[in-house]
Amino acid sequence: DQQVKQNSPSLSVQEGRISILNCDYTNSMFDYFLWYKKYPAEGPTFLISISSIKDKNEDGRFTVFLNKSAKHLSLHIVPSQPGDSAVYFCAASGGSNYKLTFGKGTLLTVNP
Amino acid sequence: NAGVMQNPRHLVRRRGQEARLRCSPMKGHSHVYWYRQLPEEGLKFMVYLQKENIIDESGMPKERFSAEFPKEGPSILRIQQVVRGDSAAYFCASYLRRTDTQYFGPGTRLTVL
Numbered sequence: 001d002q003q004v005k006q007n008s009p010s011l012s013v014q015e016g017r018i019s020i021l022n023c024d025y026t027n028s029m030f031d032y033f034l035w036y037k038k039y040p041a042e043g044p045t046f047l048i049s050i051s052s053i054k055d056k057n058e059d060g061r062f063t064v065f066l067n068k069s070a071k072h073l074s075l076h077i078v079p080s081q082p083g084d085s086a087v088y089f090c091a092a093s094g095g096s097n098y099k100l101t102f103g104k105g106t107l108l109t110v111n112p
Numbered sequence: 113n114a115g116v117m118q119n120p121r122h123l124v125r126r127r128g129q130e131a132r133l134r135c136s137p138m139k140g141h142s143h144v145y146w147y148r149q150l151p152e153e154g155l156k157f158m159v160y161l162q163k164e165n166i167i168d169e170s171g172m173p174k175e176r177f178s179a180e181f182p183k184e185g186p187s188i189l190r191i192q193q194v195v196r197g198d199s200a201a202y203f204c205a206s207y208l209r210r211t212d213t214q215y216f217g218p219g220t221r222l223t224v225l
Contacts, residue, residue, distance in 0.1 A: 004154075006154075032212060034213070034214075036216070041218075041219075041221075042218055042219070043116070043118075043203050043216035043217050043218045043219050044155070044203070044216045045216070046213055046214070046215060046216075049212070049213065089154060089155070091155075097160050097167055097168045098160075098207060098212070098214070099145060099157045099160055099168060099171075100145070100147075100155070100157060100205075100214060101157065102147075102154035102155045102156070103154050104152070104153060104154045105154055
């Protein structure tokens with residue numbers, strides 16, 4: 001029962017171009033969504049989040065879009081940099097205990 | 113990740129031994145979550161604790177696993193009689209309600225021989 005799905009295991013883009021990472025969810029109770037970045041042998045690092053009352057949140061090169069009717073969110077990174085190469089996890093929470101449900105991650109490779 | 117500490121970073125145990133994983137949350141945070149990541153998988157929620165209380169343990173296996181977060185000291189995830197299937201990365205996260213964000217530690221990589 002995968003409530004958060006990242007259907008692309010990997011993505012490769014050229015430096016300077018836009019990276020778009022996608023995430024779908026099935027649980028209508030989710031009301032808060034987060035993106036984390038993870039390097040090998042390290043813990044996930046928080047990137048950006050969005051509440052279900054919004055459809056867009058922007059922080060520097062990172063923008064997250066939320067389409068509630070489609071139960072879909074995406075992370076845009078522009079311009080992409082080689083240092084962005086990592087695994088990106090989409091996560092969602094709902095309810096009072098704020099536990100996170102994660103997707104399986106997408107490996108982003110930004111080529112110089 | 114700054115501020116959330118986990119130790120040890122790597123732990124090797126033989127089948128049947130006990131594993132103890134420690135997590136010190138960020139200063140001022142009194143909520144701790146434990147997650148497990150199996151190879152090629154995302155992180156899976158295990159347990160949510162506040163100081164001296166288990167709030168949600170719905171992700172914990174029914175046997176051999178326990179967790180605590182005492183009034184003083186770190187949170188402990190304890191796995192008794194480890195089996196090879198327990199080999200995974202275990203992450204803790206501390207949470208500050210004001211920011212609605214969980215901040216993760218570097219993880220403990222458990223290997224069961």
